[in-house]
Amino acid sequence: MSDQVFIANFKDHIGKEVTVKGWLYNQRSKGKIQFLQVRDGSGIVQAVLGKGDVPDDLFARCDHLPQESSIVVRGVVREDKRAPGGYEMSVKHVEIVQESQPYPIALKEHGVDFLLEHRHLWLRSRKTHAILRIRARIIKAIRDFLDNDGFVLIDAPIFTPAACEGTTTLFAVDYFDEKAYLSQSGQLYMEAAAMAFGKVYCFGPAFRAEKSKTRRHLMEFWMVEPEIAYGTLEDVMQCEERMICYIVACVLKDCRKDLEVLERDIAKLEKIKAPFPRISYDESLKILAEKGNALPWGQDFGAPHEEILCNMHDNPLFVTRFPAAFKAFYMKPDPSDEKYVLGADLLAPEGYGEIIGGGQREDSLERLEKKIAENKLPSEAFSWYLDLRRYGSVPHAGFGIGVERTTTWICGIHHIRETIPFPRMLERIYP
Ligand code: 4AD
Ligand code: MG
Secondary structure (H helix, E strand, C coil), X not given: CCCECCHHHXXXXXXXXXXXXXXXXXXXXXXXXXXXXXXCCCCEXXXXXXXXXXXXXXXXXXXXXXXXXXXXXXXXXXXXXXXXXXXXXXXXXXXXXXXXXXXXXXXXXXXXXXXXXXXXXXXXXXXXHHHHHHHHHHHHHHHHHHHHCCCEECCCCCEECCCCCCHHHCCEEEECCXXXXXCCCCHHHHHHHHHHHCEEEEEEEEECCCCCCCCCCCCEEEEEEEEEEXXXXXXXXXXXXXXXXXXXXXXXXXXXXXXXXXCCCHHHHHCCCCCCCEEEHHHHHHHHHHCCCCCCCCCXXXXXXXXXXXXXCCCCEEEECCEHHHCCCCECEECCEEEEECEEEEEECCCCEEEXXXXXXXXXXXXXXXXXXXXXXXXXXXXXXXXXXXXXXXXXXXXXXXXXXXXXXXXXCCXXXXXXXXXXXXXXXXX
């Protein structure tokens, strides 16, 4: 039928006869009237079917139609403030495309293992739908922000010869007769691209064999990594701040209904305003000690430490000047005290913790060679990277924003696994 209308566009079709192609989300009958909740991917509408509107045998079939049967419904759109979604359809015709087998995900609570096992079907549920629409809006916001700010999209390879973020979390694969690794980060390639294009970014999957089973870790996640030639730590922090404010504003403007489905406390998102507070690693340690969660100098934060720090503010919090000892080999030491690096993490509020990592890169050939040796990284694999310091090296800086961590925070949900269509986790690679 050519006059298919998406439920999301019903406001332009009030009083008109339209066709909705979708699936039966729920059904209830009151004698001679049936209420079919039909979803079409863009929304859910209540289709009201009266006895006599369609042939009796079809009316009877609809009365026992299993959830998720695929149906095409034709009828007149009516505004109805009481109806979920604000519209109803008075049905004139129903076509049953496929009568579903009994659907495993009933409209009741299921355990999370069961839902993850049925993730391919769980995608159809209201909550997942809301989260993944917000995820899509966040990705669009990030890309629009960077595209409008003069960044050029340059993609990075997925098969790589070496580690970017530490050798302990690499996924190795056979690359014909060689070993290759799935990319942990596109950063090193973006440094090359920044020397060619000035301001660049990549957007792709990142793979980390992290043996941690936490609510913030995925084995495969998506990351956007901007890199700025002649950029400094200060430049990237300001860029991050503007980008986060833009993302939050876009979601608040375009995803109200989805946020409501998730029962997100919208007031908390409305409080996000630049400038974001900043503290140094050393200042953080003092606060953590005062709050009874002391951490020895030189150790990285764990989730509980980040949680304490980011719960102190309504806005995201920058933590700067980490000890060089536990940060990546490419980070530039702070010239005023080389124990520290010119790096910053951005911690989301409400206990969510790190969503962005970034900073200024080591730009001296000699020092970078030394760092690669100290970290026992295979120097041959980094020869190309060192060329960037041989031929026109400049100060430069960049960051990586985790799409799923950001989505978890903005949606206000507990676990990162719900923010990616098909999560890859420590004990799960199905479906
Ligand atoms: O802090 P990370 O490891 O930094 C980098 O990869 C840099 N090379 C980025 C850059 O400067 N270009 O990772 C960046 C972000 C984290 O802040 C987090 O949001 C996300 O990537 N991330 C993860 N998200 C989900 N699961 C994991 N296992 C993640 N590891 C990092
Ligand atoms: Mg990090």
